[in-house]
Amino acid sequence: MTNMLVTNIGELLTLAPAMKKEGRKVTEHDLGLAKNQAIYIEKGRVSWIGSQKQIPKHLAKQKKLKEFSAKGLTVLPGLVECHTHLVFAGSRAAEFELRNQGMSYQEIAKRGGGILSTMKQTREMSVKALKGISQERVNEFISQGVTTLEIKSGYALDEKNEIKCLKVAKSLEGPRIVTTFLGAHAKPPEYDSYKAYLDFLQKKVLPQVKKQKLSNRVDVYVEKGFFSQEDSREFLKAAQGMGFEVLLHADQLTLSGGADLGVELNALSGDHLIQIEEPQVQKLAKSQVTCVLLPAADLYMKCKYPPARKLIDAGARVALATDFNPGTSPTQDVNLVGLLARLEMKMTLPEVISAYTVGASYALKLQSEVGSLEVGKHADFLCTDKDWQQLFYSIGERSPTFVYKSGELIY
Template structure:
């Protein structure tokens, strides 16, 4: 059994240091991580709340070292020279990372990772000109995944989800958000949330997406929404299955009026809210979600200039999902306008079997550079600081500074070479709360 206690030692911060104290066999040992050419803390980006990020906001420390508390939180940041001066001797175990780059673990803030089945036939249909809405009307789209997911056992779904989360972790992701939404009945939606909880992974964030599409048993959207509000939200709350809710606001799916009822009921019960908005058409969802102080509005392809201005002046994060835009062959979100006007943005793969069947952060980030004209510092901030705000985790995660959890990844290449070519290059190591996790 490993026991933990807090220990703080005040020091002037020159670079970056994390102290991990472990009581092993009754002897306290502090781990000092050394030999890091570039230590990217993103401390300045966090202070700017992920807005209008510049290269200097990466807060890069050359020849860094670091030390972490027994609870996995950062206690002090400093340069290697300062670390060796203050933290040497028999009470300290020195660990040489031998890394070119250490940076915060990424956060994947929008995924539909819990599903069974594939939808490759629909991809061919879309390429021949059949619209997403028409495929849905034919019984495809979300409904086909609902059918396959309902037929799968909870154990089968759990194994699929574990594999997908591990695939994200291999890419340097710590926190993974996972939505329900492929059950579309109260019984099945609750089952999916129970599958997520069965992982017992504190870094997997569940989101209740009951209003993803019409329910097969209750095809009338008004009636289904009433069931979600009267029965679904109270049951999710009672069983503590999720503290976040989401909704798909789109033509042929849920309307603004239905979304407003859902948001009001959810916020009255203490849920955090997020929303799929302005993906295929502008419905006014971004403005509605912002008024309910949503943590995020996601997709944001068809924003008006007024939407952009309002989001720039709000606490709501705009989550951009360029992989979905690629697969649907639609326009990309106006990232430059959002960023330049002061909005906070995050990136996500939107991994799902229909409109974004890819878990590749590399692909998503390349599209952000090529199609949305985002800079590398903006992309790093979007995967870390921005994503943490989108999940309401900014006080604990998203960058490497005193008081936050030591979630970081170790790379054998410089930060300036990231997201340059389409190769699945993974970090050598991933640490979550100061502990190494298996990613091979």
């Protein structure tokens, strides 16, 4: 791995102050903004950061040193996309029309649509075909500056194909991939009860996920009409007993106890959090649970948006993500997510930038490795010709000019 000196950075956002605050109550000062900067990268990690005028002479004179001039571009940490369902087959565009005409998500699911529709197509697709379409989706995230990408299983709902999906996810190239086992996404038709399906996952599938080192994270969809708080508690506690980190899809459609359970179990994150009320806001603010907000899904579902301002003002740590999936958030546009956070959830731009870097790194328990540009961390960064105030402003725009992961150009 070649050592590299990045010079002529017009505007550098390190996010180091936001990281020091654990992503809580972030202000413009916490962006770590400095002009005319340089970064020295050694073995894929940041070794020195400072003024262009103060580059240590011994660094600049090294043999075999690769130099990259940012030519006045803005540089910031690589984005961390912490909630996707990227590995799936088929389309649910027809369901979008049904929902638009007034049919509920639960009613579509009862008719065999929703997750079960994707399940059938994902089970049938070959590994090669699934990997091909998944890699295309990964490349789309890279083009937007994503250097760390979370991918959940949960669209196969049997042992063989859940394992297949996790293997496909781990084989994808480009960003740093974090896999999550979400077998508890819906109940497949071969099981009579949600409890029986969770027992199967606990006894049969989780041991294989652990043995094959396919993921160290377990997620569950806690929702009325899906997995109850009580059954989810038992399942997640068993997963923790096996050494897994846990997280939850919580309180999306109803106040179903997901946020409370997340705090109780010290989960890495509670995701969605649309229906939470003041007691849950205060609990989350005092906890280490990262609140992952997914406004693109709320747009597609025509839901209300999570109480982001209440969470942030109370001191909670917030992350943003696309929730990219075939049914309820079929978009990979990170600019759309950030813009919705600003317009609909009244988040400030510094809060949005921190949520897509620092907050998201905490959601993946990677805050010591990524999410900010600091000595010792991975040299993950993007370069853009926009100044920082133009970020998360224009839907559909692909602003990164260059994207680096661990000091290697990936876009």
